[in-house]
Amino acid sequence: MPLYKTLRPNSQTTVKIWKITESYEDLLESVTLKPENMQRVLGMKSELHRRGFLSVRHLLREFGYTDQDLVYDSNGKPHLKDGKHISITHSFTFSAVVVSDAVVGIDIEKQREKIGVIAHKFLDYENRYLEKEATDYINKLSVIWCIKESLYKLFATPGLSFLQHTLVIPFTMEEASTIAWIDYQEKKYSYQTTFFEFEGFTCAYALPA
Template sequence: MPLYKTLQPNSQTTVKIWKITESYNDLFQAVSLKPENLKRVLGMKSELHQRGFLSVRHLLSTFGYTDTDLFYDDNGKPHLKDGKHISITHSFTFSAVVVSDFKVGIDIEKQREKIGVIAHKFMEYEFQYLKENEPDYINRLTVIWCIKESLYKLFATPGLSFLQNTLVIPFTIKEGSTVAWIDYENKKHRFQTQFFEFEGFTCAYALPA
């Protein structure tokens, strides 16, 4: 069953993860797309991206939605016609959707050593507690990236900087949760974040604290 995992962090929020094992044709034949999205998926050069896009439509159906229930604003943030909040992510062979009564953000990333090369571009404060020689350095870096990406999707404000406007409170992988902040235009916003690892990937999602 491609529906890999379902989580319910609270009674108003549901997270669903899809493991993309199907072929492009199998995914394509089982969904109905709006004309603009049909054009979009047919124009994608990467089959991996096509399968990711289509798997998200399959996830929508598990929530009882169709492609026509989803739309995007001028900032690229997804919305649902019924007013519920949604966030979407896909990475390689996994995709995820979270639907909530609250503003929410989610991200999945594959754990890769090369994230260490760009660490200085997305974090500063976090170097106070995260050191390169730690055995779980790459895993924790990936958590931080996923959390910050989730915050970015939730906040949906052009010009928000991972480096300058977001910070993640110290955590361990075993804890599976931490607090994160957005400090933007002299206002501080606090968020509760949860994260977990599976099959060489990391998933994190953020909700208002």
């Protein structure tokens, strides 16, 4: 069973990461899905997406939950029926779930050079400290993207823009954490974010600071 990593940022928060090595058939065989989620899986054209979706259900089981315990609101944000906060992500061959007593967001992304092409779509304040010639430029872009995606997931508010409403305070890769802000409709929200790299992927998660 490829539970890849378990992290406990604090006593109220647990992160679990799954390395997706199983076939679609093996993943499907050992979980029970709600009828609507079974239809959703069957409708996915990409087997990679199917495996990602199912691996998340395996992670839920690691937390002691089932597919029945997970519901989504009108903004697409996942919730647990017991009231705990949850965030979900998957990218290629990894998936992750974080469960916390506090509002939380998580994201995993495969590190790819092409993120530099779309950097202008999600960087504003961060351009003040990023150096395009630096050897860790792509790594830092991946971190910033993951952090902003985590903020987007936990805030779950239509109209929130990576470019206009989020910013990430300067950091080094060695620090593995930084503060990030959401500035939305004249209110500011501060979050403690943590990031790390593994096997060519970047993961970040955000909790209230």
